[in-house]
Amino acid sequence: MMVGGAGRGTNEPDWSLEQALTQIQQLLSTVNTLQHTIAQQGQTIAQLQAQALVNTLAQGNPFRGPKMATPPIYDGTMAMCEGFINSCCLYMTAKPQEFPTLHIKITWVLGFMQTGMAQLFRDHFLTYMATPDYQIQYEQSTEPNQIELLYQDIYKVVRTLTVLPLPRSYNPSGVAP
Secondary structure, eight states: OOBOSTTOOBSSOSSOHHHHHHHHHHHHHHHHHHHHHHHHHHHHHHHHHHHHHHHHHHTTOOOOOOOOOOOOOBOOOHHHHHHHHHHHHHHHHHOGGGOOSHHHHHHHHHTTBOSHHHHHHHHHHHHHTTSHHHIIIIITOOOSSTHHHHHHHHHHHHHHHHTOOOOTTOOTTOSOO
């Protein structure tokens, strides 16, 4: 068997067992050092990623939820009332971060009431919002989901104007009983 280095083909090795063990220990030490460096870099990367997420949120780019269609423009007809209310509920449920206050929720819903009887309701309701009665009925209400009060009022007005009975399936929350 030919062993050795430096191009001399001899049967005698040009290194000792002690030298080989020393080199192996040095290589193992180098591998351990590299593994430690890799672990530190992994921690640094994780910290930077977490910091980037915090910075993104702090800069006003929060998670916005799924893309959704906004409710249709509502004209005040009975045929469209339940669908309009359910569309509003669905949108606000999917994007709660966009609706932090009752005032924002109400004005957003009213913004889709642009024609016909819905426009008339909206105009009167905007005037009503400036009264103490509004504060008592809406802002100080113990209703857990205060926007339901607006939905109920919309439905009552539409029903009264169309002189139709409430459908058996009416559920202003849009959630199955």
